[in-house]
Amino acid sequence: MFFTFFRRTFRLPSKIAKIREIVQSILTLLAIVDVTIAAAKYSGPLVAQFIRVIILIVIVRGLREAIKRITLVIYDSKEILFMVIGYVILFGWVGHRLFRGTQEGEAYFSSLLESVYNMFILLTTANYPDIMIPAYEDNKMYALFFVTYLIIGLFFLMNLVLAIYYSNYKNRVENTINKFIDIRENFLIETFEIYDEGEKGYLTKKE
Numbered sequence: 001m002f003f004t005f006f007r008r009t010f011r012l013p014s015k016i017a018k019i020r021e022i023v024q025s026i027l028t029l030l031a032i033v034d035v036t037i038a039a040a041k042y043s044g045p046l047v048a049q050f051i052r053v054i055i056l057i058v059i060v061r062g063l064r065e066a067i068k069r070i071t072l073v074i075y076d077s078k079e080i081l082f083m084v085i086g087y088v089i090l091f092g093w094v095g096h097r098l099f100r101g102t103q104e105g106e107a108y109f110s111s112l113l114e115s116v117y118n119m120f121i122l123l124t125t126a127n128y129p130d131i132m133i134p135a136y137e138d139n140k141m142y143a144l145f146f147v148t149y150l151i152i153g154l155f156f157l158m159n160l161v162l163a164i165y166y167s168n169y170k171n172r173v174e175n176t177i178n179k180f181i182d183i184r185e186n187f188l189i190e191t192f193e194i195y196d197e198g199e200k201g202y203l204t205k206k207e
Contacts, residue, residue, distance in 0.1 A: 092116030104135035
């Protein structure tokens with residue numbers, strides 16, 4: 001808090017900076033109150049741990065910019081994100097219809113919501129091959145359903161997601177660097193023109 005308000009002695013805060021200062025002050029006071037109550041009751045604080053994370057984000061500019069950039073990258077890649085979600089829902093629906101009334105259906109595909117949830121976990125391979133075992137015991141051909149899902153999902157969609165997210169993130173970083181270079185060049189040009197008396201095109205030693 002001291003550091004935040006001490007900066008005002010040498011830099012005037014913008015409107016957004018003032019809002020951040022207010023938010024930080026409120027969060028800090030809430031954290032102090034929470035810790036005080038916890039100390040009085042000899043118990044652990046309830047919200048102070050979470051408030052510290054938010055305060056850190058409010059204070060550290062680089063962290064805010066990184067979160068903003070990642071959020072914008074996710075927005076730029078929303079099409080492939082919707083494609084993956086649709087892919088999981090489609091196979092979840094097919095599995096729900098395919099295994100209805102079987103041991104596999106009772107275990108993993110009893111409802112559409114549970115089917116989609118289990119297929120989402122399967123995309124991470126965390127529940128493989130457990131999810132396939134009941135169906136495989138009934139008929140070995142059922143393995144094609146899970147293998148096809150994993151081949152397309154893991155080796156095509158996930159790699160495509162990674163490539164698109166990397167490309168969009170790289171573009172965002174390059175745009176940020178180019179914007180900084182433009183601001184710096186404009187500042188130097190404007191400052192040069194201010195000190196270049198008579199528009200000679202150069203500065204004297206005195207200038």
